[in-house]
Amino acid sequence: MLVVEDEDVLADAIAEWLRREAFAVDVAYDGDAALERLGVNEYAVVVLDRDLPVVHGDDVCRAIVDSGGDTRVLMLTAAAAVRDRVAGLALGADDYLVKPFALVELAARVHALTRRARPAAPPTLRRAGIAVDPGRREVYRDGRYVPLSRKEFAVLAELLRADGAVVSAEELLERAWDEHIDPFTNVVRVTVMKLRRKLGDPPVIETVPGTGYTIR
Template identity: 75%
Template sequence: MRVLVAEDERLLADAIAEWLRREAFAVDVAYDGDDALSRLRINEYDVVVLDRDLPVVHGDEVCRAVTEVAAPPRVLMVTAATAVRDRVAGLAIGADDYLTKPFAFVELAARVHALARRTLPAAPPVLDRSGIRLDPGRQEAHRGTTRLQLSRKEFAVLAELLRADGAVVSGEQLLERVWDEHIDPFTNVVRVTVMKLRRKLGEPPLVETITGVGYRLR
């Protein structure tokens, strides 16, 4: 799952991004509204954490632009304004949720998880297939009764394969959904991560490589 954090307070933006990466999200950061719009034109996001008071292009304009795309990401609007009329105004222009500063990172992450699930309505909160049970909210994965000790990227790759429900997921799609824009598109990180994931999943093998196409769960 991929998230854009649009926040002009750089320390806060970077802290939010780091917290969400710990939750196995791929995260990009924009420090002003123009940068946010540029990234939205290039990348597909599941959720945008959007500071309403962005410089250059106001957060309200960014929110309106988000809602006009064919498959818009969910928007969590963040602001220091606490008045009810401000929250109502933010929701009226297209935000899906609203959070006032200061906030606890754990609450922000929970709201992002909830919004991300709404972008994939067919996927249940807990993913269960091929003997694998994965709970994104708790960041837990089990094969049968055995708890899997996965890295954040291994967890995220497994989640994408489970959401595909047996369909093939290409390496390019995994790069797009699990890693952020700073990843080298020619890297072998997907292959290496899948290899480590296979080893941790154990026997019999579950992740199948479709040569020249991608990966799927048996």
């Protein structure tokens, strides 16, 4: 996710709430910084304040739409009039939320947009005896409930979504953590190690030397 909001307290609160939902979140406090991050990172959803300094939120939205990618835009604004909402959607925004708003509603809308930003997937991800319910954030191994941390859940979900393909440590780092993580960290290896221990025997997460991880 990318959160673009010039009120830093609100931006940080949104980011922290979404991180609790197991999203990897970057933050930009003006439109220019947002465009810079969009130029180097691929985001599933951008939570975008409309009235931004330096580069207006409308121009950021246009840039996202013109890029032709799959990024979804949730536009935030204090303008509640119907004409303002219509104008925002006409720019290409996928959803529109008026300030003030409840963080729980924002998170629900982000979850909905995330489902639209990736190819359709079954409500429950299943493979090798593992069942992951992304909505409830529940994991079962052969019917046994497996309690996981947010990062463990995010890594496992990405491996299941790969449908047997190998996912590199770099990809997992990008999708489950934010831009501030040290690219040379061993956090992915440690998280996978903890996942294996919690999921139990027989092991289902395979290491492909020099490539990454997979669940066959």
